[in-house]
Amino acid sequence: MKLEDILQSDVWNVDEEPHIVVDYTKCEKCPAKPCIYLCPAGCYTLAGDRIVFSYEGCVECGTCRVICPMDAITWNYPKSGHGIIFRFT
Template identity: 45%
Template sequence: MSTKTIEEKQYLVRFKADHKSHLTIIDHDICLTQCPDKLCTLFCPGEVYKWEGKRMQVGYEGCHECGSCRIGCPTQNIKWEYPKGGYGVIFRLA
């Protein structure tokens, strides 16, 4: 069996996005003033968090639902919930 790269494995992940985000930045000012390293932009495997200008943008549609952000945010400034039933990540095996 051949070893797949992370990019090849990520290609197997599909999403059914809800119209409402299950990820919320509680206070955008905390990201701006208390988190100089913007760690969520580094540890999220789905690259959901992007720092744009002076505001954290959340592309929840690509969330892998791993929970890294709720654990790794040093200021606990991310509210993470499971997407409502029928929505979210869909894993395909190959």
């Protein structure tokens, strides 16, 4: 089973306030941009050479917090009752 198939069984209660904040001024200076390759939910994408981040589909794995070489990410879990609700099939 593909990761995309597994994620489709989950649901999100998205908070209006992002639980992850990205400092794009630091991203601009990052040559590797590992977040676009390692986020399992595809929350980080490139628009030209700029990072675009969308927190809504985050699976709260913490990978981006660990691998960001620029310390550009302020990471918190979503507020209680928000974020991903895992469904196991």
